Amino acid sequence: MPVGLYALAVAAFAMGMAEFIVVGILPAIAYDIHIDVPSAGLLVTLYAVGVAISAPVLTAVTSQANRRLLASGLMCLFILSNIIAWLAPSFSVLLISRVLAGVSHGVFFSIASVIASGLVAKEKAGRAISIMFTGLTVALVTGGPVGTMISEAFGWRAAFLGIAVTGVIAMAAMLIWLPKNLKTSGASSFLSQFEVLIKPRLLLVFAITTIGHCGSFVAFTFLSEILQGQTGYSLTSVGLIFVCYGAGVMLGNNYFARLADRRGAITALLWVYVMLSLALLTLGLTASSKVAVIPVIIAWGAFAFGNVPVLQLYVMQQAKKILPHATEAASSMNISAFNIGIAAGAWLGGIVVAKSGIGSVGEVAGIIVSINVILVLISGYLDRRNYANSSVPCDSCQEPS
Template sequence: MPLGLIALAIGGFGIGLTEFVIMGLLPEVASDFGVTEAAAGWFISGYALAVVVGALGLTAATTRLPRKPVLIGLLVLFVAGNTISALAPSYGVMMTGRVVAALCHGAFFGIGSVVAASLVAPEKKAGAIAIMFTGLTAANVLGVPFGTFLGQQFGWRATFWAISAIGVLALIGIAALVPNLRTDGAAPSLRRELTAFRSGQVWLSLTVTVLGFGGMFGAFTYIAYTLTEVSGFAAEAVPWLLVLFGAGLVVGNQAGGRLADRSIDGTLLGFLAALVVVLALFAWLAPSPVATAVLLFLMGAFGFGTVPGLQSRVMRYAEHAPTLASGANIGAFNLGNALGAWAGGVAIAAGLGYTSPVWVGAGITGAALVVMLVARAAARTGKRADAAASAAPGTRPVAASVA
């Protein structure tokens, strides 16, 4: 395994920790700045929206630049953002730090996915992307509980100082271990990268990402309420149950990467269908603590098991201009997070109970499954059309075109 993948995974760990650890520290942060928990919640929403902006804006702005220096620059931005958060004297400055750190998120994972795939043989690309995203899953399993504990014991600012140190470590690792990669063919340009969005398959893949992740996070955003108010767990048990969810992310990420190297579309269809079933069972069996624990693990596994396949699918159909499309897909993940959180909140506000976000998540994931079926059918139709054109006398093979 190329050592550069480990450096990318460390960067992913730090970025994942920045995104998710704030959830465990909201009471401390809200108290320190004298704001309501709802106002503190904007540190999460603001981060997610900034990820979408950075995924498109920074990726587009750095298209012509060599990828390794761009990754290093993004980590400098990441360290700066978390340092601002650690030093923030006010709510506004803290929000600024969150936004600055978030801007690098989408571009890092988007460009990092392209770099990770280029470090291995073509048949191992999805697995390489999965290794990079292992850092993100490890952030949920180990980083978030530890970061929350650190913040509770030594103050929430200590957690952001620790995250800044992880960013420095990742920066050094990428500088030392990731080779200077050259792109094949024409020099990269924004115009060339934008041609990726002419592909209907790229748009279908982005839609599946928004809906698939939106479904999982529609259920996950309000999971603490489901666990305590419906399943009957004590509040002290929630962090450990989230570790169980995080363990599912790790297992699903690795399994999804290996299976996607064999069949991207088949893996995505299987995982999305399984996730619909798991979410429906979760909503139905939530009063049972044992069933809840098992299904929480499975929700993480099948939900995050789609990530390597979704990222690989976008890059496959944007083969000659993958960087911006890859970054857009990271933005789509976060757009899905926002969609799911909003839809789940609407269901709770309507008085439908604390299992309603899980039902909503199952419905959104079901929509993702339908779109994925359409995408696979369109891809097969395009292949048959190309095969027929290639076989016809006097014609030459053409690239796959899927609208």
Template sequence: MPIALWALTISAFAIGTTEFVIMGLLPEVATSLGVTLSAAGMLVTGYALGVFVGAPLVTATTGRLPRKTLLMALMVVFVIGNLACAMAPDYSTLMIGRIIASFAHGAFFGVGSVVATGLVPKEKQASAIALMFTGLTVANVLGVPFGTWLGQIYGWRATFWAVTAIGVLALAATGWLVPRSQGGEAADFGRELRVLGRPQVLLGLAMTVLGFGGVFAAFTYIAPILTDISGFAPAAVSPILLLFGVGLVIGNLAGGKLSDRRLMPTLVGSLVALAVVLVLFGLTNENKIASIVGVGLLGMAAFATVPPLQMRVLEKATGAPNLASSVNIAAFNLGNAAGAWLGGLTIDHGPGLHAVPYVAAILPLAGIAVALVSWRMDRAAPLPATHQPQAR
């Protein structure tokens, strides 16, 4: 793989760390700033909504910039946002810093996916996307635990100083390693929206929301499942979640390799695997050993879906790849928020915590139905002979 991909991976590591590390620092932030735990939790929600809004907005308004220039500008925004967090004297400033940083998130992964696919031959494009997203998965394995430890020992601001430093490193790596590119065409928002309105693009976005909605419906409540149902002590949760992070890395790389060979079979197969793992986790999570295995498998199944979901949208959105890819990143975050809401609804107004994995499995099952409809549409409308079949 080209060395330029590693610059994208470093940036993804920084972005992934700042997104998720706040979850481990909520008590420290709440105590330090004198706010409630639920108010501190809104820092997670604010970031997710910032990604959802910022990804398409930033991408649509920067279409004329060369992609390398845009990637570097986004990392500057990321550094500024995290620097604001590190220096935040109060809750409002911290929230503003989080939102600023989040605006770089979706657009970076969207444009980065387009850049990554342009660096390699067609048969390696999904693997290139997977390598970039490996930074995000490694952030969950190493960045988040280390950032949590750093914040607990030296204060939560120390974590954001560290992330800021990684962001500067990623900015330098992007400037040094990523090749120059030409500017895009003048932004035609109406045309790009028409591309997003294509049935196959909309179906791809729906698959993303449903697939990751299932992941986060269960994963958001993984800690209480492990303590209240599986019977683990709270101190055991963090080590177990390391297995989830390892599973993310394995699943992400495997999903990329398989997608390069057969995109739609991999997409459907990964959603099937996710649904099966969620159901099995619900059936076996009263057993400690089975729960540990289930957490690792959940990580593998979750990120095995990422390369094919991202590649599918890119494949169908010719004419607006930057915007479509960024909107798909927004769709991942919409799935995160919707899944967490559905899991909470199941606990508070439904059958309870034990049923969360089963309810979560409904979403990827719906995603499978959407994928099969999309695949059938491919077969019903073959491309001209000069093109590769889209339903690989």
């Protein structure tokens, strides 16, 4: 695989640290700033809102920019946002810093998925995207425990300083390793960005992306609170459990990307959502047991983020057949869909915690995710029907060779 993929992975790691480290230190932030945990969940929601808004708009504005320089410029904004979070004098300023970090995240992942798939042959696209997203999954392995350890030793602000330093390393890696002649996708207007929203097949994929992450983040946003308040683990132990969760993520990310390359995206997504809904529904039954909850959390991680590279591959496959000139636009909209789901999940999770208690989030999350089993079956049926009499292969529903 080209070394440039690993440069993207380093940057994705930095972005992932910023997005997910807050989950591990949410109780500490809430305690220090004197707000309740559901209100602190806005730090997750507004980050996701920043991603969702920026991805389609700024991808259009920057469509002709040199991809290597654009990625580095986005990392500069990312570094600045985390320095602001480190020094934030109030909760309002901290929220603003999260929106700025989300803006850089949204555009970066919009272009990174397309760049990654373009660096390799078509049959390796799923694995290439998976390598790029490995940075995100490694952040899940290390971000949670590192964040909790830093917070416990030096305070939660130091965690944001550490992310800023990681961003500097990531920016250097991209400047050194990314090719200088990266191709752009051609001129992209605001119309082309939103043209993807009038195509029913693409809208269905965006809906699958949004609903899946909404369901998962109803529970994931409050995972640290579940483990401390309901299961009874210490803050240090929570950090170690995040390692278990992240190990599941790494396994799922790699396995389902390869499954999508071999068997098609629909097969991979069906497995993801059936098993993810079961894992989340089981969470409420096992959260009171320090032993039983661990395998559930590992399974949750494997299925919750195993869909990320698969969905990015799937939406680009659909766009290449429906709107070949708008592949990057479709990718950016799917990044928005990811983060609309995250924002909605964090918001809904806060409501569930406030009204029904922390013990209800797993059940609500599992019910929401189960909707995607039906949507994926519908999408697979449409793929087979649309391409049954076509000379174009159905990449998303291919059988094993």
